[in-house]
Amino acid sequence: MTQAAASALALEVVGLTKSYGDVHAVRGLDLRVPVGQCFGLLGPNGAGKTTTIEICEGLNRRDSGTLRVLGRTWEQDAAWLRTQLGIQLQETQLAEKLSVTETLTLFRSFYATGRTIDDVIDLVQLGEKRTARVMGLSGGQKQRLALACALVGDPQLLFLDEPTTGLDPQSRRQLWTLVEGLKRDGRTIVLTTHYMDEAERLCDNIAIVDHGTVIALGSPRQLIASLGAEHVIRLGVGESAKAQHPIAIAELLGLPDVTGGRETATGYELRVGAVQAVLPSLLAVAASHGVQWHELSTHTATLEDVFVSLTGRELRDG
Amino acid sequence: MQIASLKQLTLARFREFIREPEAVFWTFVFPLLLAGGLAIAFRDKAPEQAIIAVVAPAQGDSAGARVATALRAAAMGDSAPLRTRVIPADSIEEVLRTGTAALVVVAQAGGGVEYRFDPARPEARTARQVTDDILQRATGRRDPMPVREVTVRERGSRYIDFFLPGLLAMNIMGSSIWSLAFAIVTQRNKKLLKRLAATPMSRLEYLLSFVLSRLVFLGLEMAVLLGFGVFVLDVPIRGALPSLVLVAFIGAAAFSAIGLLVSSRSKTIEGVSGLTNFVMLPMWIFSGVFFSASNFPSVIQPVVQALPLTALVNGLRAIMLQGASLAGVWPQLALLAGFFVVCLTIALRIFRWQ
Numbered sequence: 001m002t003q004a005a006a007s008a009l010a011l012e013v014v015g016l017t018k019s020y021g022d023v024h025a026v027r028g029l030d031l032r033v034p035v036g037q038c039f040g041l042l043g044p045n046g047a048g049k050t051t052t053i054e055i056c057e058g059l060n061r062r063d064s065g066t067l068r069v070l071g072r073t074w075e076q077d078a079a080w081l082r083t084q085l086g087i088q089l090q091e092t093q094l095a096e097k098l099s100v101t102e103t104l105t106l107f108r109s110f111y112a113t114g115r116t117i118d119d120v121i122d123l124v125q126l127g128e129k130r131t132a133r134v135m136g137l138s139g140g141q142k143q144r145l146a147l148a149c150a151l152v153g154d155p156q157l158l159f160l161d162e163p164t165t166g167l168d169p170q171s172r173r174q175l176w177t178l179v180e181g182l183k184r185d186g187r188t189i190v191l192t193t194h195y196m197d198e199a200e201r202l203c204d205n206i207a208i209v210d211h212g213t214v215i216a217l218g219s220p221r222q223l224i225a226s227l228g229a230e231h232v233i234r235l236g237v238g239e240s241a242k243a244q245h246p247i248a249i250a251e252l253l254g255l256p257d258v259t260g261g262r263e264t265a266t267g268y269e270l271r272v273g274a275v276q277a278v279l280p281s282l283l284a285v286a287a288s289h290g291v292q293w294h295e296l297s298t299h300t301a302t303l304e305d306v307f308v309s310l311t312g313r314e315l316r317d318g
Numbered sequence: 319m320q321i322a323s324l325k326q327l328t329l330a331r332f333r334e335f336i337r338e339p340e341a342v343f344w345t346f347v348f349p350l351l352l353a354g355g356l357a358i359a360f361r362d363k364a365p366e367q368a369i370i371a372v373v374a375p376a377q378g379d380s381a382g383a384r385v386a387t388a389l390r391a392a393a394m395g396d397s398a399p400l401r402t403r404v405i406p407a408d409s410i411e412e413v414l415r416t417g418t419a420a421l422v423v424v425a426q427a428g429g430g431v432e433y434r435f436d437p438a439r440p441e442a443r444t445a446r447q448v449t450d451d452i453l454q455r456a457t458g459r460r461d462p463m464p465v466r467e468v469t470v471r472e473r474g475s476r477y478i479d480f481f482l483p484g485l486l487a488m489n490i491m492g493s494s495i496w497s498l499a500f501a502i503v504t505q506r507n508k509k510l511l512k513r514l515a516a517t518p519m520s521r522l523e524y525l526l527s528f529v530l531s532r533l534v535f536l537g538l539e540m541a542v543l544l545g546f547g548v549f550v551l552d553v554p555i556r557g558a559l560p561s562l563v564l565v566a567f568i569g570a571a572a573f574s575a576i577g578l579l580v581s582s583r584s585k586t587i588e589g590v591s592g593l594t595n596f597v598m599l600p601m602w603i604f605s606g607v608f609f610s611a612s613n614f615p616s617v618i619q620p621v622v623q624a625l626p627l628t629a630l631v632n633g634l635r636a637i638m639l640q641g642a643s644l645a646g647v648w649p650q651l652a653l654l655a656g657f658f659v660v661c662l663t664i665a666l667r668i669f670r671w672q
Contacts, residue, residue, distance in 0.1 A: 057516055059672065082518040089516070093508035097337040098330060109326040110519040133337075153517070 009068070010035045010157050010188035011056060016065035017212075018051050025051040027212040028065070033190055033205075038183050040203035041192040042303065044313075048212035049192040050090055053161050056190070057087050070157055083111060086155030088146050090162050096135040100126055100145055103134060104152055111153035124148040124178060140171025147178065158182065160191040164198060176201060196303040208307060215310050223306045229259045229271035232305050233278060235286065236267040236295030245291045255281050260309055267295070271305060323519060327527030331501070332534060341497075349489055349539055353546035356478060356485075368400040368445035371419035373407050382425035388456035389423065389449065399448045410434060421445040423453075474554045474639055482547045483634035484607035489543060490536060490566060491573045491627050495598060497535075498528050498577030499590045506585060506670065515671035522666055529574040529662075536570040537563075556641030565637060565647060565654075569630035572654040575661035576626070582669045601627035629653040 011033040018026040026048040033039040041049045054060040056067065058074045058081060067073065069081055094103055104117045115123075121130055124144040129137060137145060143163060150158060160179070164172040172195075179202050182189060193199050199206050200220045208216040208223070216223055237245075249263050252270060257277045261270035272278040275298045286293055308314055335341060372389055375382030386404065393402045405413055405422070413419050414434060420442040422434040431453060435442040473479070505511050514524065540563070547553040555562060580597055584590035604618075605611060605627035614622050622628055633650035636642035644651070 059512060059516055079518065082516065085516070087513070087516045089509060089513050091509050092513040093510060094513075095330065095334055095505075095510065097334045102330065102333065106326045106330050107517065109323040110517040112518075149513075 043209035557637035
C-alpha cells in the first residue's frame with residue numbers, strides 16, 4: 001500500500017483483539033474508514049462495538065492488532081490525537097448543575113482551536129436552552145448537548161457511540177438531520193448503532209459486527225443486494241398450530257424464486273425475488289398441510305434481514 | 319489557553335457546589351454549630367459545686383445529726399462549694415448507681431463518717447476533698463499553714479484557646495478530604511471522568527481545580543469559625559493574621575491532595591468513605607486536636623509528628639497562641655507542602671479515569 005493510500009484512511013484497524021478475563025469482547029476485527037465517510041458499526045448489544053470504538057478513541061487498551069487513527073498511533077501521538085477527535089460516549093452524564101453554555105465553555109477551554117460556543121449551540125439547535133441546567137434537559141436535548149461537546153474542538157474524526165439509543169422517534173430524526181449535516185461538511189464519522197434504519201439512512205459503509213468480528217462489510221445497498229432477494233415474506237401460524245401441522249423448511253426453500261429462509265417460533269420467514277411469484281405456491285403448500293395461517297406480511301429486504309440471514313438471529317435478540 | 323482551562327474547571331467546581339443548597343448549608347452551618355456548642359460549654363460560670371448526699375440520721379443519733387447539720391450549713395449560699403441532699407439509708411446504692419450525687423456521706427456509730435464514691439469520677443474525688451475539709455474543720459481541725467488564693471483566668475491559656483486552633487485544623491482536614499472524595503467518585507460513576515479523559519484536558523489541571531475551589535471555600539469557612547472564636551469566645555490571635563491564613567491554606571492544599579489520592583481509584587461512595595475514615599481516624603486520635611500530642615509515648619512520637627494534621631494543629635496553635643512568625647513554623651509548613659506535592663504526584667499517576 002502506498003503512503004498516499006494509507007493517509008487517506010481516517011481509521012485503520014487490523015486484527016484487533018480484546019478480552020476481559022474469559023470474555024473475548026473483540027476477536028480479530030478489521031476496519032478501514034476512508035476520510036470523509038460516515039461509517040457504521042452495526043450489531044446487537046454485546047457484539048464488541050463499544051469496546052472497539054473505545055480502543056479507537058484511546059480510552060481502552062487493545063490486547064493485540066494494529067491501529068492507526070488519522071494516520072497516527074495512540075502510543076506515539078496521544079496528545080495530538082485528543083485534539084483531533086470528537087467523542088460521544090454511550091453513557092456519559094454531564095454535570096447536572098451546569099448550564100448548556102457553561103458546559104460547552106468548559107469543554108471548549110480544553111481545545112486550543114475550535115468552534116465558538118454560539119456556533120455549536122446553533123448547530124445542535126439548543127439556542128432556547130442555552131441558560132438551562134443540564135438536569136432540566138430532555139433525553140434528546142442531553143444527547144444533542146453531548147454531541148455539541150464532541151464538536152466544540154472542531155474535530156477531524158467524530159466517534160458517536162449509539163447516539164440515538166433511548167430516544168423518542170422525533171429526537172432520533174433530529175439527531176439524524178444533524179449527523180447528515182456533519183457528513184455534508186466532509187467530516188469523517190464513525191458511529192455504532194443497533195438500529196437498522198439509522199445505519200441504512202446515515203452510513204456510506206457498514207460493518208456488521210457479531211461476537212467481536214466483522215461478519216459483513218459494504219454499503220447498505222450492497223449488503224442488502226448480497227441477500228439475492230428483494231423481499232421477505234412472513235407467514236405466521238401460531239406456536240401450537242406449527243407443532244400440530246409442521247411444514248418442512250426444505251419444502252418451502254424448494255419453492256421457485258425463494259433464495260433463503262428460516263423457521264421462527266411462530267411461523268416461517270422466506271427471502272424471495274418477487275412476492276407475487278412465490279405467494280400462490282406458498283399458500284398452496286400451507287393448505288396442503290392443513291395449516292390455518294393467521295398472519296401474512298411482506299416487506300422489502302432490509303439490513304435487519306441481512307443480519308438474520310448471516311446469524312440466524314434477529315438483532316434485538318442480542 | 320491552559321490557564322483558561324484551569325479557570326473553567328475551577329469555575330465549574332465552584333458552580334456545582336454553590337448550586338447544591340444542602341452542601342452549602344452544611345459547610346457553613348456545621349462550623350457554626352460547633353462553635354455555638356463550644357460557646358455554651360466554655361461560657362463564664364462559677365466553679366463547679368459538688369453534689370453530695372447525706373444519709374438521714376436515725377432518731378436519737380446525735381453524731382449523725384451533727385454531720386448533717388455541719389454539711390447543710392456549709393451548703394448555704396450561692397457560692398457554697400457543695401450542695402447537699404438528705405436521702406434515706408436504703409437508697410445509697412441507687413444514688414451512686416444513677417450518679418445523682420457524686421458522694422454519699424454515712425455517719426458512723428462511733429462518731430466517724432464513711433464516704434462512698436467512685437474514685438474514677440473526677441467530681442467524686444473533688445467532692446470527697448471538699449466534704450472532708452468541711453467536716454474536719456467543723457469538728458475542730460485547724461490548718462497550721464496560712465494560705466492565700468489568687469485565681470487566674472488568663473485569655474490564651476484556657477482550654478477553649480487551646481482547642482479552637484485544633485478545631486480549625488480538623489475542619490480543614492475533614493471538609494477538604496470529604497468534599498473532594500465525594501465529588502470525584504460521583505464524576506467517575508457518571509462516566510464524566512472518562513469523557514473528560516477523552517479530551518486534550520490537562521489532567522494535572524483537572525486535579526488542581528479541586529484544590530483551588532477548596533481554597534475558595536476554606537476562606538469562607540475559616541472566616542466563620544475564626545470570627546466566632548475571636549468575637550464571641552474571645553480567643554486571641556497573637557501572631558499575624560496573614561501568616562495564620564497562609565498556614566491554613568497550605569494545610570488545605572495538603573489535605574486536598576490527600577483527598578485526591580484517597581479518591582484516585584475508588585468506584586463507589588461506600589468504598590471511598592471507608593478509605594477516608596481509615597486515613598482520618600489516626601489523625602483524629604493522635605494529632606493533638608483535643609489535648610496535646612506530646613502526651614503520647616515517645617516511642618510513637620516520630621509517627622505522631624509526621625502526621626499532616628499534627629503539623630497543621632501545631633502550626634495554627636503556635637501562631638494564634640504564641641504569636642509565632644512564619645519562620646517559626648517552617649517545619650510544619652515544609653511537612654504540609656511535602657504532603658501536597660507527594661500526594662498530588664502519586665494521585666496524578668494512579669488516577670483512574672473510568
